[in-house]
Amino acid sequence: MSIEEGEHAKKAAIETVTAAIGAGAGLTMGGPIGGMAGAVITPGLTRAATALFEQIQIRRHQRTIDTIAAVARSLNVEESELVPLLTSDERVLELTSRIVRSAQDISSYAKRRALSLALAMAASDPAPATLDTCELLHEAITRIDAPHIRFMHSIQDAEPLPDPGDPAPDEHWYGMSLEQVFQRDEGLREGGHAILQRLLSLGLVESCARGIGGMADRNKPYALSPLGQNLLQLLREDAV
Structure with missing residues (x-):
């Protein structure tokens, strides 16, 4: 992007933010008149939008730096040594681009750190199987929030x-029901079913019902999948 294009994009972004703030002001005033009055762009509103846009850009830039620095620390290499590791493989480079873009928009430090660790994993072992896992981890990290964690x-x-080849006694109970989860964290009860469906769709949790049909989701037992266990490890405070 040229300097001229960058300035044009910045101006467009500021105008968008200004319009959004103006529309919001109009909503607080109420009615069509309030909406038109709120949409009026004043010098003060433009300054506020410019300051807001600059703060957003500063934070996005800092998160990019922090993410790359965290990858280097995880791999125990200097930042200058990191570039060849992230650019020598086309899939690693693509994953780097996606993870950096994602990290810019994530406020959660734990999620950004998990992204850094997943990228470090890919850079240290760019085998297809490892990259497949890291891509799944990236997708999961960007689509879960605090309730899912x-x-x-x-x-x-x-x-x-x-495992399928291991014996599984019929009388043994595997997994945990939703009610058991709620007993541990009552705050999850209201959105528990929606949370579970998201985790199931991302492959982070799996059913332990052992093929029993006709059982409602709330009664089925669940446990973390291997991918979910991997991700939870990346999200831990002591993850390295």
Whole structure:
């Protein structure tokens, strides 16, 4: 992007922010008259939008720097040594671009750190299987929020089903029901079903119902999948 194009994009962004603030002001005044009055762009509103846009850009830039620095720390390399690791493989480079863009818009430090660790994993071992996992981790991290992470913490010690080749006694109970999760964190009850569906769709939680049909979701037992266990480890405060 040229300097001229960058300035044009900045001006357009400021105008968008200004219009949004103006529309919001109009809503507080109420009615069509309030909407028109709120949409009027004043010098003060333009200055406010410019300051807001600059703060957004500063934070996005800082998050980019922090993410790359965290990858270097995780790999125990200098920042200058990191460039070849992130650019030598086309898939790693693409994943780097996607993770950096995602990190810019994420306020959660734990989620940004998890993204950095996933990228470090890909850079250190760019094998197809590892990159597949890292891409899934990136997708999951960007699509979960604090309630999903709380749910994962609450269910983390639920026993998953054994591998297909391992014996599984019929009388043994695997997983944890939604009610058991709610008993650990009552705050998850209201949105628990929606949270569960998101985690299931991302492959972070799996059913332990062992093929039993006709059982409502609220009664089925669940546990973290291997991908979910991997992600929860990246989200831990002591993750390195």
